[in-house]
Amino acid sequence: MRISLRWLNDYVQINLPPEELAHRLSMAGLEVEAIEKLGDFWDSIRVGRVVRLEKHPNADRLWLATVDLGDRQETVVTGAPNLREGVKVPFAPVGAKLIDPAQGKLVELRAARIRGIESRGMVCSEAELGISDDHSGIMILPDDAPVGAPLREYLGDVVLDAKPSPNRPDWFSLLGIAREVGALTGQPVTEPPAEYAEAGPPVGALVQVEIADPDLCLRYCATVITGLKIGPSPEWLQRRLRAAGMRPINNVVDVTNYVMLEWGQPLHAFDLDRVIGRRIIVRRARPGERLVTLDGQDRALPPDALVIADAERAIGLAGIMGGANSEVSETTTAIVLESANFHPTNIRRTATALGLRTEASIRFERAIRPELTVPAARRATALILELAGGQAAQGMVDLYPGQKPETEVTVTAAQIKRLLGTDIPGPEVHRVLGLLGCRVEEPEPGVYRVRPPFWRSDLNIREDIIEELARIIGYDNMPTTMPAGPLPEPIFDPRRDLEEAVRDILVGCGLQEVLTYSLVSKTLLDLFDRNGAPEPLRLVNPMSAEQEYLRTSLRPSLVNTLATNRRRGEVGPVKIFEIGRVYWARPDDLPLELKRVVGVLSGPAGPRVWNRPERELDFYDAKGVLETLFWRLGVDVRFEPGTDPDLHPGKTAVCLVGNARVGVVGELHPRLIDAFELRERPQLFEIDFERLAELPRNSRAYRPVPRYPAVEQDIALVVAETVPAGRLVDIVQGTPYLERVDVFDVYTGPPLSPGEKSVGLGLVFRAPDRTLTEAEVRQLVERLVRRLERAVGARLRA
Amino acid sequence: MITTELEQLRAEALASLEQAETLDALREWRVTYLGRRGRLTQVLRQLGTIPPEERPRVGAVANRIKDELEAAYEAREAVLKEAALAVTLAAERVDVTLPGRPVDLGGYHPTTLVLREITSAFAELGFQVVEGPEVEWDYYNFEALNIPRDHPARDMWNSFWLTPGGTEAERPMLLRTHTSPMQIRVMEKFRPPIRVVVPGRCYRYEATDATHESMFYQFEGLAVDEGLTFADLKGTLYAFARMLFGPERRVRFRCDYFPFVEPGCDMSIDCSHCGGQGCRVCGGSGWIEIMGAGMVHPQVLRNVGLDPDRYQGFAFGGGPERVAMLKYGIEDIRHFYANDLRFLRQFRW
Numbered sequence A: 001m002r003i004s005l006r007w008l009n010d011y012v013q014i015n016l017p018p019e020e021l022a023h024r025l026s027m028a029g030l031e032v033e034a035i036e037k038l039g040d041f042w043d044s045i046r047v048g049r050v051v052r053l054e055k056h057p058n059a060d061r062l063w064l065a066t067v068d069l070g071d072r073q074e075t076v077v078t079g080a081p082n083l084r085e086g087v088k089v090p091f092a093p094v095g096a097k098l099i100d101p102a103q104g105k106l107v108e109l110r111a112a113r114i115r116g117i118e119s120r121g122m123v124c125s126e127a128e129l130g131i132s133d134d135h136s137g138i139m140i141l142p143d144d145a146p147v148g149a150p151l152r153e154y155l156g157d158v159v160l161d162a163k164p165s166p167n168r169p170d171w172f173s174l175l176g177i178a179r180e181v182g183a184l185t186g187q188p189v190t191e192p193p194a195e196y197a198e199a200g201p202p203v204g205a206l207v208q209v210e211i212a213d214p215d216l217c218l219r220y221c222a223t224v225i226t227g228l229k230i231g232p233s234p235e236w237l238q239r240r241l242r243a244a245g246m247r248p249i250n251n252v253v254d255v256t257n258y259v260m261l262e263w264g265q266p267l268h269a270f271d272l273d274r275v276i277g278r279r280i281i282v283r284r285a286r287p288g289e290r291l292v293t294l295d296g297q298d299r300a301l302p303p304d305a306l307v308i309a310d311a312e313r314a315i316g317l318a319g320i321m322g323g324a325n326s327e328v329s330e331t332t333t334a335i336v337l338e339s340a341n342f343h344p345t346n347i348r349r350t351a352t353a354l355g356l357r358t359e360a361s362i363r364f365e366r367a368i369r370p371e372l373t374v375p376a377a378r379r380a381t382a383l384i385l386e387l388a389g390g391q392a393a394q395g396m397v398d399l400y401p402g403q404k405p406e407t408e409v410t411v412t413a414a415q416i417k418r419l420l421g422t423d424i425p426g427p428e429v430h431r432v433l434g435l436l437g438c439r440v441e442e443p444e445p446g447v448y449r450v451r452p453p454f455w456r457s458d459l460n461i462r463e464d465i466i467e468e469l470a471r472i473i474g475y476d477n478m479p480t481t482m483p484a485g486p487l488p489e490p491i492f493d494p495r496r497d498l499e500e501a502v503r504d505i506l507v508g509c510g511l512q513e514v515l516t517y518s519l520v521s522k523t524l525l526d527l528f529d530r531n532g533a534p535e536p537l538r539l540v541n542p543m544s545a546e547q548e549y550l551r552t553s554l555r556p557s558l559v560n561t562l563a564t565n566r567r568r569g570e571v572g573p574v575k576i577f578e579i580g581r582v583y584w585a586r587p588d589d590l591p592l593e594l595k596r597v598v599g600v601l602s603g604p605a606g607p608r609v610w611n612r613p614e615r616e617l618d619f620y621d622a623k624g625v626l627e628t629l630f631w632r633l634g635v636d637v638r639f640e641p642g643t644d645p646d647l648h649p650g651k652t653a654v655c656l657v658g659n660a661r662v663g664v665v666g667e668l669h670p671r672l673i674d675a676f677e678l679r680e681r682p683q684l685f686e687i688d689f690e691r692l693a694e695l696p697r698n699s700r701a702y703r704p705v706p707r708y709p710a711v712e713q714d715i716a717l718v719v720a721e722t723v724p725a726g727r728l729v730d731i732v733q734g735t736p737y738l739e740r741v742d743v744f745d746v747y748t749g750p751p752l753s754p755g756e757k758s759v760g761l762g763l764v765f766r767a768p769d770r771t772l773t774e775a776e777v778r779q780l781v782e783r784l785v786r787r788l789e790r791a792v793g794a795r796l797r798a
Numbered sequence B: 001m002i003t004t005e006l007e008q009l010r011a012e013a014l015a016s017l018e019q020a021e022t023l024d025a026l027r028e029w030r031v032t033y034l035g036r037r038g039r040l041t042q043v044l045r046q047l048g049t050i051p052p053e054e055r056p057r058v059g060a061v062a063n064r065i066k067d068e069l070e071a072a073y074e075a076r077e078a079v080l081k082e083a084a085l086a087v088t089l090a091a092e093r094v095d096v097t098l099p100g101r102p103v104d105l106g107g108y109h110p111t112t113l114v115l116r117e118i119t120s121a122f123a124e125l126g127f128q129v130v131e132g133p134e135v136e137w138d139y140y141n142f143e144a145l146n147i148p149r150d151h152p153a154r155d156m157w158n159s160f161w162l163t164p165g166g167t168e169a170e171r172p173m174l175l176r177t178h179t180s181p182m183q184i185r186v187m188e189k190f191r192p193p194i195r196v197v198v199p200g201r202c203y204r205y206e207a208t209d210a211t212h213e214s215m216f217y218q219f220e221g222l223a224v225d226e227g228l229t230f231a232d233l234k235g236t237l238y239a240f241a242r243m244l245f246g247p248e249r250r251v252r253f254r255c256d257y258f259p260f261v262e263p264g265c266d267m268s269i270d271c272s273h274c275g276g277q278g279c280r281v282c283g284g285s286g287w288i289e290i291m292g293a294g295m296v297h298p299q300v301l302r303n304v305g306l307d308p309d310r311y312q313g314f315a316f317g318g319g320p321e322r323v324a325m326l327k328y329g330i331e332d333i334r335h336f337y338a339n340d341l342r343f344l345r346q347f348r349w
């Protein structure tokens, strides 16, 4: 809503600087997003009259204009095509500041000689004054402009661009805002004049109105004016409409728009001679009914759309837009002026269905009050008579099926204190509510019976009234306390702690956390195997194909993040992870939202440095991260060769806890490496957070520090290359006194035969009650080697 | 006789010691003079040949000289060791300007960092963290929050729909547009006293620009109990703002409208960038809006079966990205989920 302060000043005296007014309104809930100052740089610009216009002696297309400023005359050179002798124009003397339309910024006007003639100033276009973009000619001022007057006094304005909240339809009108300003500053509010002579025949003799669907039309008022003359509106009216962001059309249409801006009540004028049968029927659209609206669109009317019809056809879409078939035109001489109130929800649904939001529908859907129809109709009728002439019919059509009893809200001093945490003294309650136009009775002390003014449709319950008190007194003047009272029972949520722990550990392992979009493209999702997930949920109204489906897996997002960063030129290691949700559809219910942890490690193992050999991140880097993670979480996990359709079949391990598969780690399948056009071997891991959260964790019970020293013994075993190292470790597990086993070396090549490998195991033995002797350890190792020999044909390497 | 010999030996030994330039030469000296077969021992062996009454005196001289030589040896050894160490240290010099061996660095997403700050600030105020679904029923996202179908306030939240017909569907399902549906779910699940803070993802059908993303995070707070007031809301948010943005921050409460609160407000902090004078960061106003808030609307309480004559509460919500943008001076929200590593790696703490 654009608020011209010059206009607003018609209804309430503004005794604050614009910035302060904007601040006060914003604090009270009407957010002012911008303050536009029209003419703040017009310091020396004045109204002048062109008294003489001559051809420039040395140039065909230039003119010499002599401008009378009252106290002196100045001659300027101009190329403007639209000057005539006698017109009034803005005159800028040398030294004035003007906008250079070519540069769009302020420049100071200098004296100039143009083709030999000195030009001591300029007559200005609207663009040069910052009024509009129009630079096609000089701005012609209305005849009433006082010659010599500073232009700012005559034309300057400040426009506040404000954003009314949906609950305040009254803020969609200048009068409503004037009332707010009045409440905030204590100034009285004057309603505009609406007196006119009802010189014509009774209104009922000129038009018949019937409300066929009273559930959708709460009130219908209409006046009739005959014998009027359509023409352009006067300059002041056009200027105000433009300041409000509307386009002037003709005097009748402009008045309906003007009064809508003034009162917040949308109005519509029908050409009476085009209303067939001079009958107006407010009814639902008929099945299949169409209407060409004023914007020229031929529209199929949705079911339940409310139309204004004449005896034969729809002539307007109620509360949204008039019909072309009854439009006021240059030849119109009589009009029906409609000032009605329609059901807000119905208007909103029809407007939404048609994709047609208008100034009228915006106001109706916010539930403006039916009380507005009469004063707005009277005001508009009076203005039309003034500007277009004609005769007003006697009386006014006023059908009011939706009349409701006046709202009354009772609020007590105790309730005020209970909500705000402070007492508001009785006189203050009366004062504030009175400023807002409420009528307040106090049948017993501390009990307020409040009847809000008709324009405040948002005041219905006691909390609404209490908010008004706090708002006008000022939220910053309300007390500030800390909540007392008991704290709630703690909500025990181990999942949250676990999630944060996983995040910390992965970051500690050198991974960068990413957060990727939950919405992905089908193309991206389909690159990966569905892996047991259901079909992804599709948005009914996606913004783009890139963000059309709810992801069922985090893998595509993470690999895509790697690829995107490579395309951006990242050449170093990429080690990323995300803890996020996937969305698995269920029939007739919200989808399951399951948490997953997915990581990708790819590229060089580290930045290039002088003292570390370069190598690529590989499977064991990713596995190491998972080992660290599970170890830190106290989860005993086994890694076994496994398969996953997205991963390299020879470089995939599943993470098992008992028989539960909690995760997988492996190298990205070459098919996907190709699909993402990567020139590296990304390693990927995924953990099913839901399963992880359900796992038993190792007891954190303390184990005594060993009292006797350990004995360490390294052995090298030769086995077939196909025997997994993990198998060797599994076999030796359980050997008495064996405390730990480390695989410290794996070797293939001479002198071993092809197909053989040597595996170095570091064994640590310890007895709890004594120091093991060398002989004992030797025996233990021999037994252990024999078991390996039986199981996998291992032999000790010499 | 023998004492003269001892004195000569002493002088010779001390002079010789001066000549020992290396630790090896020093050890040789020690063998020569103080060793088991050394010169001093040899002289002392002659003690048996002198008269018994002379022995104590000569013995005393011998011992003094021995102690003196030992002390001189130790002093010399210390000097030589220090010199040798200095040589070794000089030889072991490295180029300390070469970079160290890098330790792998990970990092948190800035949204995570800020959400952790926010949730721990509210934890200090007694608020516990809960989470809720991102795919919601229209009922929780709108209806129960006093935003009926066809209410113009719905324009404040453009939605991504999962059911055909959007809001016209029999049971409309959508991506939550705010974390506020968790107000309803929490009040359905827990009875007062309630104090929770809910972080999570939200989605809006909105053209993206420097300050709008179609996916973003919010944090939602809710406190419900007997006797909670608007003053308590102000106090809680004031404490939060100062914990997050520093104890010198000033706050401002403005009237604002959300259908599920009454009275409603927003909270701004004074712009630390310009000290409240007005600048580009604060859009010239000197204030930066941080959160929306208000007292839980009585209809919302009734919707979850709480008696508004007994219980009152307050709710608040804000965007962690906005907080992060302020804290780190990020100018465009679209950086957050583009996951450019050059962006993400900047946030270390």
Ligand SMILES: [Zn+2]
Residues within 6 Å of the ligand: B271, B272, B273, B274, B275, B276, B277, B278, B279, B280, B281, B282, B283, B284, B286, B287
């Ligand atoms: Zn600032």
